[in-house]
Amino acid sequence: MLIALNKPMNRLSQFTDEGRWQGLSGLDLPKGVYAAGRLDRDSEGLLLLTDDGRLQARITSARVEKSYLALVEGRISAGALAQLRIGVELKDGPTRPAGAEAIDPPALWERDPPVRVRKTVPDSWLRLDLREGRNRQVRRMCAAVGFPCLRLVRWRIGNVLVDGLEPGQWREVDPADLGLSGPGGKRAGPRPTRR
Known part of the structure; x- marks a missing residue:
């Protein structure tokens, strides 16, 4: 089952x-x-x-690829996406290359509690496709390229x-x-x- x-x-x-x-x-x-x-x-x-x-x-x-949708603080840059694609250095070593793409806001359910919105700070969505699963990896990867994660949804396995x-x-x-x-x-x- x-x-x-x-x-x-x-x-x-x-x-x-x-x-x-x-x-x-x-x-x-x-x-x-x-x-x-x-x-x-x-x-x-x-x-x-x-x-x-x-x-x-x-x-x-x-071996099984997993996709995550991440709402990050700030407007995600092409440079940050390129870093995510080749892998970033974390405290427990470098990550494997990942799929990384900026996306339009996805149609998702309402989160409880809602994400705190700050009108003076923009945010953006990205999709990350990974073939590894370290502890809090997506959040740490986003932070490593300067874009803290505000919401994280695993979309696909x-x-x-x-x-x-x-x-x-x-x-x-x-x-x-x-x-x-x-x-x-x-x-x-x-x-x-x-x-």
Whole structure:
């Protein structure tokens, strides 16, 4: 079984609550599934859950491309996008090259709590496509090129999109929808719609 969940903001990627933060229990998920990877508490979007340990390992491998939509503070520059594409130096070493593109604001659900808007500071959206998954990597990459992340949404894992799911909603998906072909996993899939 493979479940695509739109993890809400301020929820943990585990079933048990921790302190004041809620886990995934209470979202009426099937019994016996566990997260294949994680999203930070303050990140939103696609989280895959499965009851298949082998599939879980394949999803979390660096072979499966994941796309993130990031709202950053400031007008993203061509130079910053170029740096993200070739890789940036983080405290735990350089990142792999990534897909990085400025995009129009995507049609997303309302965030709770909403992003704090500062009228004197512009913001912009970008899409990052990664094949690695370090702790808070997208946020650290954006900060490293001078554009702090204000909102982060995982949009895609392999060929599975979060599109159509409201926060807290989930649907069962066919593992073949991931687009994995053999042990290497082949990248493909639609891009977020520009609006």
